[in-house]
Amino acid sequence: MSLRWRISLAFAIGAGVMAVIFGVLVYERTATDRAAHARAFESQRARIAASLFASTGRLAFGASVNDPSAPAALRRAVSDGHLASFLRTAHPAMVWAAAPVQHGIGGIFVSSSFAGEEQALAALQSLLLEIGVLLTLVIAAGGSLFAWRLSTRLRSAARVAGRIGEQDPDARIGMHGRDEVAALATAVDRMADSLQARIERERRFAADVAHELRTPVSGLLASSALLADSEAARMVHDRAKRLARLVEDLLEISRLEAGVESSQRCEVDLGALARSVCAEQPVHICGPGGRAVSDPRRLARIIANLVENACRHGRPPVTVDIADRRVRVSDHGPGFSEQMLAHGTERFASVSSARTAGTGLGLAIAAAQAGVIGAQMILANDVHGGAIVTVWLPDLHKTAISEP
């Protein structure tokens, strides 16, 4: 059950219990008062009637001597010489009183109806019931409103927190106030700030490391090119080139992830672009061909990375299938692993699996470049085996083309 309904129910139950206690107390107190008052009044009438009877011998107030219809308990009390009263609440409600007189005659009895009082008490009872129900409803409604406001605020905070967790690190709750919900919201905002700052620090760290490596790696690359040609020299130069490539890839992905890159769009013939990119690769270019408005340099980078990836990890033939606003690179290797399908576009996703000569950044860079040009990159496996990467380009023909 949601917090809102729980709070509403608690309010309703609390209000109901309070109404019952209040009603019972008021009713009991009123009933006791009325009974005592009626008996005292009737006793007074009996005493006056008795003294009148003693002095004049007349019976006043409809009094009677030794009323045989009077309750036995009352008659017994009077014959013992006590002034007594008796209240019968059962229908018809009556109150009796009796006072003893001299000469051993017995007692003088008076009586009157208690029905009027009983009716008044019944009316009070139903009034109290109505008040109780009404009060319970009002308080329950008020509680529900309060709970609704509370749960709305909590829900909106939870929604924003969910967004922060999923894909929107800039989302903040921004709730003002001094209660616990506002405190929670502020704490979540602060946590998001500090997490974002930490992620930013780590991203900067990667960029700074790559940046600091540039100069020594440049020196290494330049001096390894000077070594007299030998197997050892070729190994050193080859490793230096790979190190330089890794540093460049790291810098590129850092720039892309910093979100400062923008695209320069123009009309691109996708087939011609793919042919020039893949000129030196054993790649089969097929499909009807197509055009798109996009950034040719970034697109070329994406295609080059995908083709390189397919040639390295898959098996030939590698095909590049071109259609309008779509580029699809497929190979006939073992396809992507489950892990690659889920996390293939993250940095160094394939680090744990057997990797041959890549930097582990090719797909991540392609995906980030696709993000900059507004394209969608989807990893999949062919049912007959082989990895398929499809890049869908946005339809930008109608939107403005950027111009420096």
Add this chain to the structure above:
Amino acid sequence: MPETRVLLVEDDAVIRRATELALRRERFQVSVACDGLEALGAFASVSPDVVVLDVMLPGLDGVSVCRLLRAESEVPVVMLSARGDPMDVVRGLEAGADDYVSKPFEVSVLVARLRAVLRRVSSARGGISTLRAGRVSVDLAGAEVRVDGEVVALTPTEHRLLVDLLEHAGHVRSREALLESVWGYDWTGDPRLVDVHVQRLRAKIGRETIETVRGMGYKAVRA
């Protein structure tokens, strides 16, 4: 043919020495400088055919050195950009650099860029006729550019770019086509090279000669 003189300005000793040796192996005559002031002094004494200039130098940085060199000479300048910041590339080009190579670079790439820049110097002096567009006229034989009859000094790259645009006057030239014919790049070329050089060219010969065609490229007006 005399050896081509290169002035290499680089503060890191290993990169400087290794690049110097590699360029010597490619039959360049190399002078080196390790900071901006030394570079300006060496430039005056050596008068190189081409300058290789690191962006990040202690004291006077590469962009400032490039601007100072450009104030007194049309010598081709290739920047070595070490920073990941793309703004550095643009600042270097706006200061008058002809091309850039980003670190870490392979010496063979740098040599290819140098040869491409130097080819422009010679091609700028190889033609036979005169091209005209609006107020601008280019005497290909004398490699002179005049605006309203006044001689304007252009760098070889600016000159080559203007000639290419004028040779195709009235037709749009895409950034890719210009990168290929002027700088000798394939699709890996940086289109900002074109944009910044067109801006520099317009600053020298006036805005109206070269039109921007949105989403396509640039076009020289017909004579």
